[in-house]
Amino acid sequence: MLVTALLALAACPGAAHAFGEDEDHPPAGPSGGASGTTLTAGVGTSVTVKQVSGNKGGSPGKPVVAVDPNWKPPSCWYEPVATPEQLKASVDSLKKGGDLVHVTPSLSWGEKLMVDHYEKGKAQSDGAKGYKDFNVGKDGKFWRGVMNPDVADTFEARQCETNLFWQDADSIPDIENAPTPEILAGYAYNKIKVPDTEVEMKPEAKSTVKLPTWVWLDKGEFEPVKVRAELPGTNLYAETTARPVSLHLDPGTADAETFPADGECAVNEDGSIGAPYTRGASKEDPPCGITYLRATGGEPHRMKASITWEITWEGTGGAGGDLPDGTFEGTQDIGVQEIQSINR
Incomplete structure (x- = not known):
């Protein structure tokens, strides 16, 4: 279960890909879709992980268990997900009844919200300012919150539940749970595989x-x-x-x-x-x-x-x-x- 909005760009009729993904790099976990104007959930993160060295014996290896029982990996963080053009194309697809994947089950992202807030620039009920014409022409991306797919659906993991928000290029959001090298290190901890x-x-x-x-x-x-x-x-x-x-x-x-x-x-x-x-x-x-x-x-x-x-x-x-x-x-x-x- 992903507690964030990640809209997909329809690459061709009957097919859709999440922003930043392609056929060679499918999303981690199950996909979602759209039914009318209510969107369903998917799971995934854009973080890439690879083993640089060690455990070369041919065995897939085994995960380590933290000695400290109180240590936990990061529960959630934020990621860049869509350019203005990608978001506009996705909403255009939504207007035509196109497919959508990887969206939140709890925020009910539908055509009215997407058009009012991201195309027409209307503020949300919580006071968040809108975006005219999806910020087309500006340099940056819309960001999402993601839940660490390695952890359970907990209160902490839902703290990054949010609407898509804008961030200028070459900058990181100055908010709690913004991505840091330390968060990535904690995420990589669970990906370490050691020999038997x-x-x-x-x-x-x-x-x-x-x-x-x-x-x-x-x-x-x-x-x-x-x-x-x-x-x-x-x-x-x-x-x-x-x-x-x-x-x-x-x-x-x-x-x-x-x-x-x-x-x-x-x-x-x-x-x-x-x-x-x-x-x-x-x-x-x-x-x-x-x-x-x-x-x-x-x-x-x-x-x-x-x-x-x-x-x-x-x-x-x-x-x-x-x-x-x-x-x-x-x-x-x-x-x-x-x-x-x-x-x-």
Whole structure:
């Protein structure tokens, strides 16, 4: 559900595209349409997001979960949507019964409002001044409010519900929820996809009681992941980067000891975590690992390995900062056997 008015420009009979979109870049989410003079809802945002680096192993990756349970991505913001010519063409289409998409269900945008306010220049009931002939000849665009499609329909998300309003070219509205690099960084947070957390172990899958299991991740296995978000029609962008900083081990049972004792294995200077097992080191304490104290029965232990990702951002004009750390957890089955003794 989109709580804003986004009128579509009919490109040909029976077809319509949202302002700023084309056939190669369809809107995110379902479309809407018109029935008489009442318009229906659609979902979408003009923000473009692409992965710049990281997670190159071919896996689509998984989203991280913010460590801070109180952190939330931005709920809504404003975007440029239509030139005067596009708005005029869309209203002309509306007058002829043409199709419209991506409009608000709560503002009931119909022909009378569009003609009175944007063509004839009549003020709205809230005092908003009208626009003569859709501001044709002026340099700028009409803007809309959008709800973040990644969040629920909440009171906060509806704070950007508004009629289309004019903004001169090369400027950003001086209003609450105006787009900023920080808003784009927060939006990009939910677009970060990190590799699955599957660690190397020795012994593999079958440990022995009171003998350490070495756990490690090789250098480059978990490199930084960077995502860039841009708002077309403005000079606003942000690059949000997730860097792996530690691996946390949960043995899956209380009958175990971890190395280090808190189970938090830091990333080494070369980007690896822990150290691979070497021959003859079975009785040494690993820099990252687990010692199980009791054998498993029929069911293996479900060892959890969680990577913590430190997340920062930088954007337009040298802006930047930190976002809450994110985590991604994977599980692996571990069977534990008794020490085999030999009687002579």
